[in-house]
Amino acid sequence: MSDKHYDITIVGGGLIGISLACALRGSGLSIALIEAGNLSKDKAMQAPDHYDDRVIALAYGSRLIYEKMGLWSALEPASTAIKDIHISDRGHFSFCRLHSHEVGVAALGYVIAARAIGVGLLPAVNADIYSPAQAGKLQIQPDYVELPVINRENAEKHTIQTRLLVAADGGQSAIARQLNIDMDSYEYGQTAVIANVTLGLPHHNQAYERFTNTGPMALLPRNEQEAALVWTVGSEQAKPLLDLSEREFLAILQQRFGWRQGKFLQVGQRSAFPLVRSQARESFRQRVVVIGNAAHSMHPAAGQGLNLGLRDVAALAQLLQQAQKNATDVGANSLLKAYDRARSRDQDHIMSLTDALVRVFSNEQPLLTVGRNLGLLALSHLPPLKRLFIRHTAGLMGSGLR
Template identity: 40%
Template sequence: MDAEPSTQNFDVVIAGGAMAGATLALAIEQLTQAGLSVAVVEATIPDNSHPGYDARSIALSYGSCQLLDNIGVWKTLSPFATPISKIHVSDRGHFGLTEMNAREEGLDYLGNVIELADAGRVFHHALGKAKNISLFCPAFVTDIKREIDSVTLTLNDGKALTAKLVVAADGALSSCCDMVGIERHEHDFEQVALIANVTTELAHQGRAFERFTETGPVALLPMSEGRSSLVWCVKPHEAPAMLSMSDDEFAQALQQAFGWRLGRLLHVGQRGSYPLILRQATRLISHRFAVVGNAAQTLHPIAGQGFNLGLRDVVSLAEEIAKAHADGKDCGQMPVLQSYLARREPDRDTTVAMTSGLVHGFSNTTAPLILGRNLGLAAMSVFSELKAPLLKRAMGLVER
């Protein structure tokens, strides 16, 4: 008979080793000088094939790049990043538009675009090299039992891990949150995001575009090799037909919605889609348990805020954990988690309200609203102080 597997002890166990979970582990390692033992439990092994046109991308704001630099990760990520030099916002068929320009702000870039496949490999490699991080992969948590002073997690292969603190970074439908009874609010935006990588006749020159159409926003983000990453929000009933179009038909439909600012659309890669639903965990903390990243909130991609908000969660939590460690305190105790919560709630509420407001404001086709938002966009291009709050949030320069 096999012996019972022995329990391994850690200070922090992070469920989920994608960008939020991996960043949290590396931030704790950096901020405590590897003073705390961390386990990362991740179900998926990063794929080493380069998916080219089929890659999903993420826009990292200027502030996020700074945060990643502070924890020593940006240096290895930056070779894979495409800088955003300008963000161009317009409303299809109407006069309003505004532009945000890195050079005018005295910056090298407003943000960077990175393919998730590249980021996954960089983070996976960094976790493997870290002094005091143990990676359990492929593995996932099947059970969580909480005592007064510790938490015991069971993994799918029967291994048991104990920790002072468990952090859920396991995505929008977090099973760890379900296991500890943290519910989530959902709001269906009644839109579907179509995603693909496209090649355009004119070079993007680091320009990102956000164009509001009747069905929802169309965003093109600059990528490597002259490609752009497309997120096109459409009504749910339109999505199946658009996914089944030929590449040429899809390119024509996109050309009509997006316009000719990048010339002719030459090539469309493999298309994917996902429904747009705002999901928010009803609580970010519980006994010896914290929630970060998409497990905490999943936003509409309209202003590229989702991962950037999640990263601010991650670094704030890592700072609170490191502060507790420096003070010789237990990092899983409620006062530590309450400090994290107090720091995150204002930013979280404001960012969720802003993105949801943009979605509803720009997908409404009543004449007064169209006029109002176009006057707003036009005014922003004239008066920089009107643009400043939006620019600051777009760049992730936010109090946390």
């Protein structure tokens, strides 16, 4: 067993964890990154095996965060720009189109596989990587956190002492559980069915958000005539959809989505995951901070999950870099309180907005149906309101950037 000392230790080598490590490169801070899966910079171009083929909708604000890190050029070739979003309510007359040029940006967002983000970011990580490894029981001292780290392949053990521990270990965070941080959680009773589909017509960089009585259906542009489908259904409907033949699945998809993109020609492998909202009641404890999905996870209706986490990364990195520049303690309670103040409003707002969208657009009560259709009409015909909504959609509010 050997002892290691770091300024920052990040538990979780997913997209949020490695994004924070990238944001802190060149800061002069010593960093450790602990990941339960296999994470090797030597194999980066083969794609880290714990990243999957999930498709991510990166908001334009997230592009700005990666640009500030100097890493957007590594991600852009694997991405497809979203220049317009078509929003509609199935079975009703109203719809709204959002255009990137209305707020003066090149795109509202970008569609990219999680695996491609990992491949693009991992070579830029400047940290000691412990992988595949498990973090053990924390011992919190006044000036540091001590934790054992065990390699899951060869059982090699290290004891790490760190001035700040960052929990970026995703939903059901083991670090948050160790600290008995309470989570406010809600199960929607919905499941997202995801797949890649081939379209009959070019998408022209337009995404679709179609609200139905079972939940929202998103179609995100990829390549010229391909799209990523995120189809929210009642949990009891998910398995039957997965079990359908390709022909049967495409027929139901066509009936639910319509013909705006012509005939759906093919569907790739389908998978599903249950939808749960959860939010930590505390974002930090002494010398420990919780970020990304470890602190908040939400319904994919507004496509804000990873984008919200990246704004956590931007705000925390900015505070840590300033502390290092001023030669102050990166794990000080005052810094963690400043982080909480910087992020709590944005987190609460996005969580509440996403939850409201799901509840309003999944409800077929007549008054709500009329109200939401009037809302879509108002969004189309009131430019100031529309621009504000577009800025939220593009992740240009509360980015944590200066």
